[in-house]
Amino acid sequence: MDRQIARSARSAALTGRTGRGAGSRMLMILLLGATAITGVALAAQSRGFDLTDPGSWGRGRAFVDIDGRAVAVPRPTPATGRVLPAVPVTTSGRHAFVHSTTDGDPIGYDPCRAIRYVVRTDGAPAAGADLVRDAIAQISAASGLAFVDAGTTEEEPALERTLIQPERYGTGWAPVLIAWATEREMPSLAGDVAGLGGSAMVPGASDEGQWLAAGRLVLDSEDLGTILTDPNGYVEARAIVVHELAHVVGLDHVDDPTELMNPTTTGIVQLGQGDREGLALVGAVACEP
Numbered sequence: 218m219d220r221q222i223a224r225s226a227r228s229a230a231l232t233g234r235t236g237r238g239a240g241s242r243m244l245m246i247l248l249l250g251a252t253a254i255t256g257v258a259l260a261a262q263s264r265g266f267d268l269t270d271p272g273s274w275g276r277g278r279a280f281v282d283i284d285g286r287a288v289a290v291p292r293p294t295p296a297t298g299r300v301l302p303a304v305p306v307t308t309s310g311r312h313a314f315v316h317s318t319t320d321g322d323p324i325g326y327d328p329c330r331a332i333r334y335v336v337r338t339d340g341a342p343a344a345g346a347d348l349v350r351d352a353i354a355q356i357s358a359a360s361g362l363a364f365v366d367a368g369t370t371e372e373e374p375a376l377e378r379t380l381i382q383p384e385r386y387g388t389g390w391a392p393v394l395i396a397w398a399t400e401r402e403m404p405s406l407a408g409d410v411a412g413l414g415g416s417a418m419v420p421g422a423s424d425e426g427q428w429l430a431a432g433r434l435v436l437d438s439e440d441l442g443t444i445l446t447d448p449n450g451y452v453e454a455r456a457i458v459v460h461e462l463a464h465v466v467g468l469d470h471v472d473d474p475t476e477l478m479n480p481t482t483t484g485i486v487q488l489g490q491g492d493r494e495g496l497a498l499v500g501a502v503a504c505e506p
């Protein structure tokens with residue numbers, strides 16, 4: 218696909234289309250935006266009362282539509298503060314947030330609770346576990362967000378993910394899903410698309426505030442497998458996973474060739490100054506009470 222087309226293409230279902238090259242190859246990374254997730258899964262969000270939780274009567278309660286049923290937004294687990302310290306903002310550069318408040322403040326994951334993630338390892342390259350581990354370590358260190366490995370899963374990646382899956386994951390938000398997939402299973406990975414990532418923006422349980430939840434990151438096992446055969450393939454592939462995971466925690470693209478969140482490849486394989494500023498800020502949002 219032509220580089221200019223890759224940079225400019227957008228659709229209702231997939232926003233933030235990325236062109237990204239590795240060597241002579243042109244790879245694209247797709248960002249799953251709010252349109253794809255909230256437009257479907259959160260269609261019935263409304264204010265009301267949770268009849269299964271009499272203690273909540275008289276207090277605001279947010280609901281989301283889960284497979285056609287209005288389900289009360291999960292109350293967060295008790296917390297006494299951040300899991301990890303906030304990361305001081307020590308760099309400055311271009312950065313953007315996928316979701317932000319009307320004041321322009323970022324919307325991110327609740328830093329007082331660890332972000333649980335599960336991995337579907339089917340089709341993963343031999344270096345897959347190392348790539349995921351290294352990318353999570355980089356994003357955690359730059360954002361001050363904590364991640365917890367919640368094991369493996371058989372959940373199939375889908376553009377329209379069910380945000381709460383009680384039988385599979387319990388009654389809270391579904392954990393972040395990290396999956397390897399082929400173009401045949403995930404048509405959105407067709408051609409030079411190397412991966413896609415994003416999270417849902419959800420209301421707080423008391424219908425106050427907004428956070429990210431139930432993210433997903435899908436990696437093209439064929440494209441990344443090919444990259445990994447290059448001499449510098451591991452760091453190139455890791456940069457793609459880090460880029461996608463940055464989308465999951467709330468960073469959007471910026472047109473700056475010195476940043477990892479640039480829409481086209483520039484040979485940058487490490488987080489840039491603006492990437493780091495953005496990650497520190499998105500990791501410092503208020504906690505849900």
Ligand SMILES: [Zn+2]
Nearest residue numbers: 235246247248
């Ligand atoms: Zn991207």
